[in-house]
Amino acid sequence: MPNNQFKRGELYSFITGKASTAIARRLQKKFNSAALNLTIEQWSVLYHLWKQDGISQQELCNATFRDKPSITRLVDNLEKLDLVKRIASKEDRRINMIFLTPRAQQLQDQSMGLATETLNEALKTVPEEQIEICKSVLQIVYDNLK
Amino acid sequence: MPNNQFKRGELYSFITGKASTAIARRLQKKFNSAALNLTIEQWSVLYHLWKQDGISQQELCNATFRDKPSITRLVDNLEKLDLVKRIASKEDRRINMIFLTPRAQQLQDQSMGLATETLNEALKTVPEEQIEICKSVLQIVYDNLK
DNA sequence: TTTGAATAGTTGCTTAACTAACTATATGCC
DNA sequence: GGCATATAGTTAGTTAAGCAACTATTCAAA
Numbered sequence: 001m002p003n004n005q006f007k008r009g010e011l012y013s014f015i016t017g018k019a020s021t022a023i024a025r026r027l028q029k030k031f032n033s034a035a036l037n038l039t040i041e042q043w044s045v046l047y048h049l050w051k052q053d054g055i056s057q058q059e060l061c062n063a064t065f066r067d068k069p070s071i072t073r074l075v076d077n078l079e080k081l082d083l084v085k086r087i088a089s090k091e092d093r094r095i096n097m098i099f100l101t102p103r104a105q106q107l108q109d110q111s112m113g114l115a116t117e118t119l120n121e122a123l124k125t126v127p128e129e130q131i132e133i134c135k136s137v138l139q140i141v142y143d144n145l146k
Numbered sequence: 147m148p149n150n151q152f153k154r155g156e157l158y159s160f161i162t163g164k165a166s167t168a169i170a171r172r173l174q175k176k177f178n179s180a181a182l183n184l185t186i187e188q189w190s191v192l193y194h195l196w197k198q199d200g201i202s203q204q205e206l207c208n209a210t211f212r213d214k215p216s217i218t219r220l221v222d223n224l225e226k227l228d229l230v231k232r233i234a235s236k237e238d239r240r241i242n243m244i245f246l247t248p249r250a251q252q253l254q255d256q257s258m259g260l261a262t263e264t265l266n267e268a269l270k271t272v273p274e275e276q277i278e279i280c281k282s283v284l285q286i287v288y289d290n291l292k
Numbered sequence: 293t294t295t296g297a298a299t300a301g302t303t304g305c306t307t308a309a310c311t312a313a314c315t316a317t318a319t320g321c322c
Numbered sequence: 323g324g325c326a327t328a329t330a331g332t333t334a335g336t337t338a339a340g341c342a343a344c345t346a347t348t349c350a351a352a
Contacts, residue, residue: 012190013285015166015265017169022292024163057331066309073309092317122160144270145172213339214301216338216339216340239348240300241299
């Protein structure tokens with residue numbers, strides 16, 4: 001029998017992302033308690049810049065699964081907070097390269113620590129192999145809809 | 147070894163809910179194509195009223211995992227669209243009971259069909275038992291953080 | 293019975309997402 | 323070279339989330 005019917009509750013939870021929003025809210029609370037003055041969305045941009053500094057806004061769009069206007073405004077706000085700087089590319093003047101400021105570099109260890117802590121709390125009672133299955137299912141869902 | 151470390155990619159995906167946002171976006175596109183003129187968030191409120199009509203805004207908060215201001219504004223917009231009506235409770239005048247209009251009742255079959263269709267596309271290549279494990283992991287995550 | 297706490301809902305403010313329309317630069321083809 | 327097209331980014335408008343502060347009503351305890 002194919003998966004052509006869902007009970008109402010599971011359908012709703014899959015679509016609304018109950019679990020991931022709970023994780024994001026918890027992490028945001030930790031940021032606030034630590035006076036990090038950073039939204040989860042802003043953090044998600046810094047996250048990719050910590051991996052590779054000096055990438056374009058378009059690359060940030062791809063990495064964070066956001067559209068261009070969303071990244072424009074997140075970079076606007078991160079610039080206001082003195083966490084990143086736009087530098088026009090010399091090879092292609094359409095492109096803004098986004099660079100971390102020293103201030104942003106200082107935030108990496110603390111915020112990544114809080115993120116890991118949050119995930120540990122979220123998954124503390126879940127066996128490793130079930131986490132792996134869950135991860136793979138979510139990846140397949142994403143690929144199926146991409 | 148406890149789950150005290152995560153690879154960067156999986157950490158990010160768990161927190162940002164890549165899969166559930168992909169599902170929500172796909173469903174929103176189907177709503178738009180069908181000229182349903184309904185946001186996913188508005189649909190998520192109607193979803194619970196179709197299950198049980200005439201519940202309070204507070205009950206909608208609990209059911210949809212939203213805070214009170216969010217529900218106030220969603221109900222505002224649903225009222226403007228002539229999809230729900232606020233009726234003050236006679237037993238407790240603090241409470242608004244929210245009722246579906248005939249217009250909203252007509253939307254149920256079509257929109258729920260599109261939601262089921264979306265989930266089938268998302269999960270079409272995933273074995274049933276892995277879906278069950280994924281569901282249970284996400285439920286545990288939610289419970290751990292609640 | 294009155295006063296203080298709890299509950300239901302609203303309003304204001306900031307941040308963010310999506311769409312559509314826009315500007316500027318680069319590329320490719322004739 | 324010149325023109326069409328594609329790409330990078332911005333702006334405007336609507337919807338929504340989270341927080342804090344607020345009003346109105348109910349309830350409970352002195």
